[in-house]
Amino acid sequence: MIQQRLEKIINSVFQEGVESGVWSDKAAHKYSVEVPKREGQGDYSTNIAMVMAGIEKKNPREIAALVIERLEKEEIIEKLEIAGPGFVNIFLKPKVWQDVLQLVSDAGADFGKSTVGKGKKVMVEFVSANPTGPLSIGHGRQAILGDSIARLLEATGHSVYREYYFNDAGRQMRVLGQSTRARYLELLGKEAQFPEDGYQGEYIKDIAQSLIDEKGDSLVENDDVLPFTEKAVELIFKDISDTLKSMGITFDNYFNEHTLYDDGHIDSVVKELRDKGLVYEKDDATWFKTTEFGHEQDRVIIKKTGEPTYRLPDIAYHREKFRRNFDWLVNVLGSDHIATVPDVLAGVKALGYDSDKITVVLHQFVTLTRDGKQVKMSTRKATFVTVDELLELVGQDVLRFYFMMRKADSQLDFDLDLATSQEKENPIYYVQYGHARICSILRRAQDMEIKIKAPTDADLSLLQEPEELQLLKRIASFPAAVESAALDLAPHRSIFFLMELAGDWHSYYNKHKVIDPENVDQAVTDARLCLITALQQVFKNGLEMLGLTAPEKM
């Protein structure tokens, strides 16, 4: 916002220099304006002089002096200096920062949102777990990561569509049905053969029990596994969507792999690939020439048995995504899918679609620590911890926050002992408390019948304490922080912004009083109330944008 303004100014200074022949335009788009890490190095800093000096083989500090000469007349700039190897440090007038409060007040709940997405249609596909059991901790990470990405994209002006892709057919479903049937028979006191690779979780017994409640023993003589599978899928799916809902997650569409078969998409993909000479038969199977796309080996797409491998429907599915006219396809996947990604990309490329429109966010695994030891997890053996269990332990906010805190590329260590016994150490309370603290002050103001003035009616120039300027700058950087987190599909950056915001605020709170009955300077109080009102808005927007609550009391 303010940075963009400054970038424009620097660009025009650069352009001026080019036109008057002071330097060439070779450095165009190579320099940058950024916020220095260290205090005292300006509100912003640009490396333009060093970049130009490198290209023009001149002294950077001399060029910096020329840049400064041209910048000096700018109204928003208070002070300029040359520093270090040739940085131009720019100090802005406090008014520039103070005026931010008006912007927040005008935008309200929209402050931080933007339109950079230009209404681009983007599909975010995530979770996509097949209905074989409750969502595990790994699915939980993915659900929250995908959902927060979707939320950030919405906040930045994208038109977002959330989709869940699932398959309720095939071998794993047969095993699920067999497992359920075995439990059903066991519960009725009959002999039963539990499948060797069956699903051992307790939830299978619950499903069997509900079949007994509904139909009694009428299925005992039934050799058909289908009614068991159907019931299991129905109940597990209900369980999954309930879990998702309790994390605050909903989908626009659940896409069933079946429809790809029913509507002939599978066949037509094979035909199209065959017409392009990218498919051949070998050993009674049908192969896709992925080597044409630089892969090590070709892959089977239709097995000997006539059944497609997962690759084929995956490719057909992505073609359907393209056909539905999305501008951008974001796939959030676990790192165990790493090997499947190139095949799908090769497939859509072969079908003539632009695979660059697909962005895959692969997240690394979640490891679970209990009693200081790592827990091994498996759905089959039911040794996993479910999302439901975690939700019960720590609640939605903590779970969301914890899973958003790390970048997708990092493995995430979920320490159960920490989550259960030391909840207060969780940084989300630090952020939420920041919001609650403001609410508390505003309640106090109301009790004292102090009216909160609009930024235009208060003397904002009284906000001159370093901590106040720091807060104003942080508030001003919120929209850019959201934008960068959204476009880079990196929700953890928003989390870090909120923690920094809370840090600034808690420090300020401890050093300065907003309402001070003993030392009444009404004008200062008014200005500070304006400040914290804006701050409250930023906390609220930031938290809610990520699906977190902004409590008014804690």
Add this chain to the structure above:
RNA sequence: GGUCCUGUAGCUCAGUAGGAUAGAGCACUAGAUUCCUAAUCUAGGUGUCGCGCGUUCGAAUCGCGCCAGGAUCACCA
């Protein structure tokens, strides 16, 4: 063996298009509340940024080669 991810403080991790003296939380120590919620704040850090070489004004960041950990490499999904 191939591909991908990771390696930064005792622990868990940030570090966006390469920038100035590498950061935060936790833990630990010492302090702060007659006063807007102490779920807070203040002070306390000798880190081979896994190792080496290269690119350049400048590297945790880019390139190459190693080392270590994880994922994955089916006619399972």
